[in-house]
Amino acid sequence: DQQVKQNSPSLSVQEGRISILNCDYTNSMFDYFLWYKKYPAEGPTFLISISSIKDKNEDGRFTVFLNKSAKHLSLHIVPSQPGDSAVYFCAARTLQGAQKLVFGQGTRLTINP
Amino acid sequence: NAGVTQTPKFQVLKTGQSMTLQCAQDMNHNSMYWYRQDPGMGLRLIYYSASEGTTDKGEVPNGYNVSRLNKREFSLRLESAAPSQTSVYFCASSEVAVYGYTFGSGTRLTVV
Numbered sequence: 534d535q536q537v538k539q540n541s542p543s544l545s546v547q548e549g550r551i552s553i554l555n556c557d558y559t560n561s562m563f564d565y566f567l568w569y570k571k572y573p574a575e576g577p578t579f580l581i582s583i584s585s586i587k588d589k590n591e592d593g594r595f596t597v598f599l600n601k602s603a604k605h606l607s608l609h610i611v612p613s614q615p616g617d618s619a620v621y622f623c624a625a626r627t628l629q630g631a632q633k634l635v636f637g638q639g640t641r642l643t644i645n646p
Numbered sequence: 647n648a649g650v651t652q653t654p655k656f657q658v659l660k661t662g663q664s665m666t667l668q669c670a671q672d673m674n675h676n677s678m679y680w681y682r683q684d685p686g687m688g689l690r691l692i693y694y695s696a697s698e699g700t701t702d703k704g705e706v707p708n709g710y711n712v713s714r715l716n717k718r719e720f721s722l723r724l725e726s727a728a729p730s731q732t733s734v735y736f737c738a739s740s741e742v743a744v745y746g747y748t749f750g751s752g753t754r755l756t757v758v
Contacts, residue, residue, distance in 0.1 A: 576751050576752055577689070577747075579747065622688060636690070638688040
């Protein structure tokens with residue numbers, strides 16, 4: 534039972550344009566959502582998070598949007614840069630889940646020059 | 647600033663062999679985790695330790711055991727390796743999960 538789903542395995546975007554990565558979830562008890570970025574042969578690194586009481590959080594070129602009614606969140610990267618090419622994972626936490634995070638399958642983003 | 651250190655980085659095992667993956671963190675975090683990453687499956691939690699002296703099962707614990715040796719170290723043991731355990735294993739630690747885990751660089755394990 535995949536509680537956090539990233540339905541697009543891959544995404545290709547031109548440098549300078551906007552990249553939009555999507556994530557859907559099924560558990561209405563999730564209270565925090567996070568995005569991680571992963572380069573090959575490295576561990577994932579934390580990128581940005583959002584509380585379930587907010588609908589938007591921005592950090593530089595990265596913005597996360599949360600639509601609770603649709604159980605959907607998205608990560609916008611503007612403008613996209615070659616160094617953004619990586620695998621992106623969305624993750625979610627429940628209050629009852631201690632500090633455990635549930636991860637999606639990941640989306641491989643490729644930024645083309 | 648080492649963060650989370652995992653050893654070894656690569657390992658090949660024969661079916662039925664045992665091994666222990668080591669993990670240590672130097673950030674004084676209370677919580678530590680073991681995940682596995684498989685193609686198309688994302689990161690799945692194997693075991694976690696919310697604090698020193700406690701461990702709990704995650705989503706895919708079968709075939710694994712863990713030991714929280716002290717606050718710094720959290721090891722993962724495969725008692726009798728199976729080809730289905732071929733994967734990349736990540737250790738992570740956190741103080742508060744919503745501020746993000748810190749992950750190690752991973753152990754690529756192949757069971758033949």
